[in-house]
Amino acid sequence: MPDEPQTAEVQLLERIRDGDENALAEFYDRFARLVFSVTYHVLQNDTLAEEVTQDTFLKIWNRAHQWDASRGKVTTWLLTIARYTAIDRLRAEQRRDGRGQLDLEDVVNILGENAPMDEPLWADEQLIRDILTEIPADQRQVIELAYFRDMSHTEMAEALNLPLGTVKGRVRAGLSKLRTLWLQKTQIKS
């Protein structure tokens, strides 16, 4: 991944940690579209995604001191916070409306509608595309159901009408390959 943007992001986080509101505004300008897109993808609702996006940046504002530049990329940290905040909200909404579980058919349909990324995001978009296209579709499907829809092995097996062992195997194989490719290609780039 390019060093320069990462350095700029680190500097922004350091300023946020010091209470610089302008730095938070810059950080928001840089990442709001990505965070909103991810939270919308989890929640499938504009209003909820807006609230969760705000919550995510408030967590950045309040927890900037917890981030350690030597231990990881800003974007990975931000997206993990965004994903968990959205998943938290997803669970709360499910409890609130009494459904108790996702509409699994909708979930599968939603994930089938993924559009390819149309512009650079946090890193080398071509590199990410290259990595993701090497993950078989069936493996990618279960990883996305777990990652974006908070689904367990059992829920995925029911939704996809697959044996539990098959689901577990696909998650393991897909994520193992993703990890290996990610490590290989980032090492090559560096």
Place this chain on the structure above:
Amino acid sequence: MTQHHNPIPIPPDDPRDLLASYALGATAPDESARVEAYLRDHPEAKAEVAEYAAAATLFSADVPLREPPAALRQKLLDSVRSQPPTRVSPKLVLPTTGKPPVIPSALPSGGSAKRTLFPAAALAWFSTAAAVALLVMNVFWMSQVNDLRQRQAALEAENLAQQAQVASLERASQEQITDAVTIMVTGSKAELMDDTGESRAMVMWQPGDTEAVMFTHSLPALDDSRTYQLWLIDSEGNPISAGTFTVDGDGRATLMFNAETAIDAFDALGISVEPAGGSTAPTTQPLAVSAL
């Protein structure tokens, strides 16, 4: 004659085969427990879990892009202006003896069931009692701290992920536990006591933060028609519900809650017994209170 076949027991998955699913949060509770036990014995595997979690974020780059509402930026900035960023400096909040919480005087109109809460007689005792109790971290609270620290150790893999800036590796509940531990270690504290001066609950939060965690101790069990409710009292004496909760056989409960403004900005905390489902305003005398 009917022949019964015992199902062939399915051997549990090797924990090593569950690391990827664990990083995604897709494992069942029993599987998570086995992975965590494995990670305690094989710390070298933690890096692998963190790498799985980090690699999974790549999927975020492939979601359809959407523009956030234009007004959201200003809403965010307005919100942060009302609260400074959380600092790590620990602070023990002692009750202020000169500023007791204001008794709510204005009740919602038409609410015949809603009665005044926290009357002066119920509040008069707590400043002194709270000052004494807060200075003595008794065995119970120490055990709570130790208990959560043990749970934190059990979630070592998640902590690693946080250190690796992957935040949480397991379900959101684990993230909440970590938040609770962080709050306990570095945050402010307020102890809620009953009218005998006995500690009944403690609320902890990060200075300036809106998120807090409450632990109760020795609260009587309630029947199904009633529930406990925690209230935040603002500077004008208005009660704001922080949530309802029930207690276990030992009178214990844990409640994490988020306020709309920083916890420090409130004047007092109180617990009351309410009808099942909770109330919009307290309907009974508080059974435990604390000034902030």
